[in-house]
Amino acid sequence: MMRQGQIRRVLAAVALVAALGGCATTNGPMSKVDPFEPWNRAMYDVNEVVDGKIFKPFVQAYVDYTPKPIQMVIRNFFGNIDDAFSAINGLLSGKLDSAGNDMGRVIVNTLAGIGGLIDVASDAGIPKGNLDFGLTFGTWGFPQGPYLFVPMIGPTTVRDGTGLGVRFYFSAVGYIPDVATRNVLYGIGAVDLRAQALGAESLIDQASLDRYTFIRRAYLQRRLYMLYDGKVPPEKEEE
Amino acid sequence: MANAVRIVLFALAAAFAPHALAQEAPDALVKRVTQEVVTIIKSDPKVQAGDQARIREVIESKLLPNFDFQRMTALAMGRNWRTATPEQQKALVEQFRTLLVRTYSGALNQYRDQTIDFKPLRADAAATDVVVKTEVVRAGQAPVQIDYGMEKKDGTWKAYDVIVGGVSLVTNYRDEFSQQVQAGGIDGLIKTLTTKNGGAAK
Numbered sequence: 378m379m380r381q382g383q384i385r386r387v388l389a390a391v392a393l394v395a396a397l398g399g400c401a402t403t404n405g406p407m408s409k410v411d412p413f414e415p416w417n418r419a420m421y422d423v424n425e426v427v428d429g430k431i432f433k434p435f436v437q438a439y440v441d442y443t444p445k446p447i448q449m450v451i452r453n454f455f456g457n458i459d460d461a462f463s464a465i466n467g468l469l470s471g472k473l474d475s476a477g478n479d480m481g482r483v484i485v486n487t488l489a490g491i492g493g494l495i496d497v498a499s500d501a502g503i504p505k506g507n508l509d510f511g512l513t514f515g516t517w518g519f520p521q522g523p524y525l526f527v528p529m530i531g532p533t534t535v536r537d538g539t540g541l542g543v544r545f546y547f548s549a550v551g552y553i554p555d556v557a558t559r560n561v562l563y564g565i566g567a568v569d570l571r572a573q574a575l576g577a578e579s580l581i582d583q584a585s586l587d588r589y590t591f592i593r594r595a596y597l598q599r600r601l602y603m604l605y606d607g608k609v610p611p612e613k614e615e616e
Numbered sequence: 617m618a619n620a621v622r623i624v625l626f627a628l629a630a631a632f633a634p635h636a637l638a639q640e641a642p643d644a645l646v647k648r649v650t651q652e653v654v655t656i657i658k659s660d661p662k663v664q665a666g667d668q669a670r671i672r673e674v675i676e677s678k679l680l681p682n683f684d685f686q687r688m689t690a691l692a693m694g695r696n697w698r699t700a701t702p703e704q705q706k707a708l709v710e711q712f713r714t715l716l717v718r719t720y721s722g723a724l725n726q727y728r729d730q731t732i733d734f735k736p737l738r739a740d741a742a743a744t745d746v747v748v749k750t751e752v753v754r755a756g757q758a759p760v761q762i763d764y765g766m767e768k769k770d771g772t773w774k775a776y777d778v779i780v781g782g783v784s785l786v787t788n789y790r791d792e793f794s795q796q797v798q799a800g801g802i803d804g805l806i807k808t809l810t811t812k813n814g815g816a817a818k
Contacts, residue, residue: 504758504759505757505758506758507758573757576726579722579726580719580722580723580726583718583719583722584715584719585792586792586793586795586796586808586809586812587792587795587796590791590792590795591788591791591792593791594787594788594790594791594792595783595788598782598783598784598787598788599781599782599783601782602781602782602783603782607761607782609782
């Protein structure tokens with residue numbers, strides 16, 4: 378019963394991606410890529426308040442007042458979990474070199490880096506893969522679907538958002554039985570993730586004429602680049 | 617007669633040879649300029665103290681001569697470029713240049729102990745349009761690729777696009793510019809750029 382329900386949910390998600398994705402090309406004219414622009418802009422404004430006025434100042438305080446080594450340990454801990462998921466996605470999408478590196482990273486960092494608290498692998502020169510489910514779906518040929526801006530998550534697409542959902546569903550932290558510990562870890566993870574974006578954000582403030590447009594194009598360019606491993610075919614690049 | 621021609625040709629070749637030899641390959645140019653700037657960032661006390669005027673001075677003197685802002689602006693404008701008058705074009709190039717300098721000085725402020733790898737150039741010796749690839753390596757994070765789209769004009773290489781982690785500066789501004797032009801025409805875009813540059817001033 379349980380399993381059937383799960384399968385149905387996955388199928389529904391796949392159908393949704395296919396249906397929504399059918400009307401959008403990879404990087405074409407913006408009305409096609411961002412058909413929900415008015416809604417997205419409204420969500421963007423919501424995010425400016427929720428994130429900008431509440432969450433971001435909190436994260437900034439974390440960055441400013443938490444000792445750097447502690448921030449580093451936290452970053453490494455969650456980075457290790459990311460690497461494990463990146464390895465899985467490397468296998469799923471056939472990027473075996475990347476999967477090998479990521480598996481090596483997880484093994485080295487978990488064993489020699491005290492359960493992932495120290496990033497020994499980076500010092501040894503093993504590169505991070507940074508693969509995720511959204512990219513895996515992309516290599517499987519799923520269309521990216523409409524662009525979405527989601528408060529607290531930021532820029533995404535139907536495909537990448539579905540990937541995030543899958544990731545969250547299988548999240549390693551979710552296996553921790555104690556609810557309080559689990560929630561604290563989710564919280565710290567979110568703060569760490571948000572902290573990583575702070576630097577890029579001040580640049581966007583400086584560079585952009587309209588932040589919404591700037592972020593949208595930068596996000597879509599970045600994802601396309603990651604999907605093709607840095608070798609984007611020329612016809613995909615231009616409008 | 618044939619001999620005379622050969623001598624003239626030889627003389628011409630000799631005259632141009634030093635120039636051709638002195639000409640810097642695009643990847644060598646990127647490496648030299650990057651290393652010069654990094655050295656200044658690491659050693660100049662004013663830059664270290666975050667002196668914006670000094671940082672801008674470094675960018676103006678070291679980086680800007682190696683960029684083709686005319687081409688950059690034209691690419692970012694797309695088909696709107698040709699509809700702009702020469703005066704509008706001049707204003708656009710000027711304002712876009714200022715905006716990029718401001719953005720870049722902000723980026724330099726964030727520069728920490730990162731190492732930059734320079735990738736060997738894979739291009740034909742006769743090519744006049746190449747992409748020079750570099751990679752910034754940071755501890756605990758995935759490396760960031762910084763590529764430069766470069767064109768050879770009148771014997772010198774100049775950059776017309778910077779691509780950070782796959783995000784092309786020119787492509788990103790294409791959306792921004794066309795949106796502004798649609799809303800308020802080319803003068804509207806110039807006004808937005810000017811306000812942005814003036815508004816960010818101290």
